[in-house]
Amino acid sequence: MAITGRSLRDAAENFRGHINRVLAQTVTRTPVFVIPAEETHRIQVAFRLPGQPAGPQLVTGFGRIRVYLGQVCESERRADGRHELRTVEYRYYLTPEGAEQPLLRWEYIRAPEAGALWCRHHLQGPMNLPLPGHVVSLNDLHLPTGYVAFEEVLRFCIVDLGVRPLSDAWDGILRDSYERFKTEFTQ
């Protein structure tokens, strides 16, 4: 079974509800919102604070860091008539308080522009890599990552950045959600 619904909007609501349940039990009660586009059979799911496309600031062991999660999914009509969502693009950004640009950007672009041959699942950020005789910014490279589920970003925030989880059951919640998306939500 995949993330489906009777309509594009129904599938989107199922997805939104799932993400918000996971968020509320792990790192934030700030919800994501859905923007549907019936014309293209696509939806955007993203954090959207009043008036701005931004997520909440998380209190980490390294200060406050703002998180932005955004995805575009496309609905495919199955033989049984249900709408099934597939990821078209994602952006997961972590921006320390006061920084002008994100420190870490996980991105997926299913259909890059013509001539773009870089890894479609990649990580970038404004940090220099000391290569022999050169210093290269990670922003100028597309470090391969494979598909990154949003659950893994939340896990990184808790385990590595020290965000205090909102539930003692956070590990199981992220594991269950991750497994569900690995098996049910194709990309």
Place this chain on the structure above:
Amino acid sequence: MAPLPVALQEAIERGELTPEQLRQLITLEAEELGLTFDEAVKLARERRLPKTALGADLELLVQLLPA
């Protein structure tokens, strides 16, 4: 970014934007970057918007438009 018009904010909260409201949202986010709607769409499709949450959001919203 300035507060969104009430009707647009309510539509986002309901998850029921019309195509016109989607274009309105893109226009407002584009203006925040000093761009017009057409400029933002072009730059988004070329992956040349600022690498910020606002730029990312615009790129994703443009993906909702017909090609």
